[in-house]
Amino acid sequence: MPATTRDEADHASPPTGEPAVRCRHAVKRFGDRVAVNDVSFEIARGETYGLLGPNGAGKTTTISIIAGLLVADGGDVTVAGHRVGPGAVDAKAEIGLVPQDIALYPDLSARENLRFFGRLQGIPKRDLQHRIEEVLDTVGLAERADERIESYSGGMKRRCNIAAGLLHRPRLLILDEPTVGVDPQSRNAILESIEVLGGEGLSVLYTTHYMEEAERLCDRVGIIDQGALIAEGTRRELVDMIGENAHVRVGATGDLATLADRCRRLDGVSEASITPEGMDLSVSDSARALVPVVEAAESLDVSITAIEVSEPDLETVFLHLTGKALRD
Numbered sequence: 001m002p003a004t005t006r007d008e009a010d011h012a013s014p015p016t017g018e019p020a021v022r023c024r025h026a027v028k029r030f031g032d033r034v035a036v037n038d039v040s041f042e043i044a045r046g047e048t049y050g051l052l053g054p055n056g057a058g059k060t061t062t063i064s065i066i067a068g069l070l071v072a073d074g075g076d077v078t079v080a081g082h083r084v085g086p087g088a089v090d091a092k093a094e095i096g097l098v099p100q101d102i103a104l105y106p107d108l109s110a111r112e113n114l115r116f117f118g119r120l121q122g123i124p125k126r127d128l129q130h131r132i133e134e135v136l137d138t139v140g141l142a143e144r145a146d147e148r149i150e151s152y153s154g155g156m157k158r159r160c161n162i163a164a165g166l167l168h169r170p171r172l173l174i175l176d177e178p179t180v181g182v183d184p185q186s187r188n189a190i191l192e193s194i195e196v197l198g199g200e201g202l203s204v205l206y207t208t209h210y211m212e213e214a215e216r217l218c219d220r221v222g223i224i225d226q227g228a229l230i231a232e233g234t235r236r237e238l239v240d241m242i243g244e245n246a247h248v249r250v251g252a253t254g255d256l257a258t259l260a261d262r263c264r265r266l267d268g269v270s271e272a273s274i275t276p277e278g279m280d281l282s283v284s285d286s287a288r289a290l291v292p293v294v295e296a297a298e299s300l301d302v303s304i305t306a307i308e309v310s311e312p313d314l315e316t317v318f319l320h321l322t323g324k325a326l327r328d
Contacts, residue, residue: 018045018080018081019042019043019044019045020043020044020045020047020079020080020171020172020203021041021042021043021049021066021077021078021079021172021203021205022042022076022077022078023039023040023041023042023062023065023066023075023076023077024040024075024076024077025038025039025040025074025075025076026038026039026040026062026065026072026074026075026076026077027039027072027073027074027075028058028061028065028070028072028073029073034227035058035061035227036058036061036062036065036072036227037058037226037227037228038074038075038228039058039062039075039224039227039228039229040075040229041222041229041232043172043203043205044203045171045201045203046198046201046202046203047198047203047204047219047220048194048198048203048204048206048217048218048219049203049204049205049206049218049219049220049221049222050206050207050208050214050217050218050220050221050222051063051205051206051207051221051222051224052207052208052211052214052221052222052223052224052314052318053223053224053225053322054225054322057224057225057226057227057322058224058226058227058228059207059224060176060207061227062224063174063176063205063207065077065084066079066084066095066174066205067084067092067095067097067174068084068085068088068091068092068095069097071085071086078091079091079094079095079171079172080094080171080172082094093168093170094170094171094172095170095171095172095173095174096165096166096167096168096170096172096173096174097165097174097176098161098162098164098165098173098174098175098176098178099161099176100176100177100178100180102149102157102158102161103161103164104149104157104160104161104164105149106148106149106150107148107149107150108148108149109145109146109147109148109149110136110141110144110145110146110147110149110152110160110163111132111136111145111146113149113160113164114132114135114136114160114163114164114167115128115129115132117164117167118131118132118167118168121167121168123167123168131167131169132167135163135164135166135167136163138163138166138193138196138197139159139160139162139163139166139189139190139193140159140189140192140193141156141159141160141163144156153182153183153186154181154182154183154186155179155182155183155185155186155187155189155190156186158178158179158182158186158190159186159189159190159193161178162175162178162190162193162194166197170202171202171203172202172203172204172205173197173202173203173204173205174204174205175194175204175205175206175207176207177207177208177209178190178194178206178208179191179208179210179213180209191213191216191217194206194217195216195217198217198219204217206218211313211314211315211318214314215235215313215314218235219234220232220233220234221233221234221235221238221314223238223317223318223321223322225321225322230321230322231317231321235313235314238314238317239311239312239313239314239316239317241317242312242316242317242320242321244312244316244317244320245270245282245283245284245312246282246283246284246285246286246309246310246311246312247280247281247282247309247310248280248281248282248283248286248289248290248293248307248308248309248310249275249277249278249279249280249281249306249307249308249309249310250278250279250280250281250293250297250304250306250307251277251278251304251305251306251307251308252277252278252279252297252302252303252304252305253278253302253303253305254297254300254301254302254303255300255301255302256274256278256279256302257274258300259272259279259296259297259300259302260272260273260274260279262296262300263279263281263293263296266289266292266293266296267288267292268283268284268285268288268289269281269282269283269289269293270282270283270284278304278305278306281293286309286311290307290309
């Protein structure tokens with residue numbers, strides 16, 4: 001499966017109806033510190049929602065509240081219409097939680113681990129074996145299923161972790177940094193599995209320290225900082241919100257001073273500066289700006305040798321809003 005960015009231009013609108021997750025005004029305090037401060041968001045059925053934030057921003061506390069591992073001090077959370085809280089069995093039955101740490105028995109095989117967890121989850125014996133084969137196939141471990149977990153690479157262990165979270169057919173899969181410390185091949189296999197799950201209608205709550213993963217997987221993104229959700233939307237909505245321009249680098253020779261002066265008067269061009277290689281432009285819409293720029297160059301007999309466009313991305317948005325890189 002190709003690595004593509006999930007954006008509103010590429011994906012149908014999330015399904016309507018009761019959301020997979022409805023989080024309203026969640027608050028969590030640890031002593032005098034407010035770890036989660038009035039956080040509200042929803043995740044539609046079949047939507048992959050990325051929760052991004054620097055270390056200590058409140059991501060893990062927020063997903064722990066949604067998973068029912070922590071009790072919020074304020075607010076309300078429902079999963080598939082069931083309220084999350086102490087003893088909320090119906091809500092927890094709809095959740096597949098895949099933590100950062102590997103939650104598997106190393107001296108058992110993948111198949112044995114899944115059989116054990118399936119019995120704990122109360123999956124009928126007549127259905128369990130078939131379900132084990134399904135999830136092993138989903139995460140690409142069918143051919144290695146009878147090998148002990150202790151012999152697996154880090155990436156294979158994480159893929160088996162995901163399989164365990166899928167066994168009981170949850171409506172919401174929570175993935176807390178599932179690709180940390182894995183090799184590129186395993187990382188890609190994990191991302192491909194998640195893309196398949198999203199395509200099959202499973203709702204996913206995803207945290208990561210790799211912005212390219214959020215670009216690739218997430219229909220919408222929420223950015224959390226200092227316990228508060230400070231922005232939310234699709235990639236395009238977030239980029240438009242901060243008003244960042246695209247950067248166009250033009251390789252060219254000829255009368256660049258006149259070309260730059262003419263480009264500054266074009267609609268959508270806010271800056272035009274001469275460089276040793278040609279000209280740099282700051283534009284609001286690169287697709288619309290390129291044609292008049294090329295036409296202006298042709299009218300001045302300026303020879304264009306290369307054009308490189310850098311669109312603003314989630315990393316740009318994140319830095320603008322938090323003043324930090326995602327890995328900080």
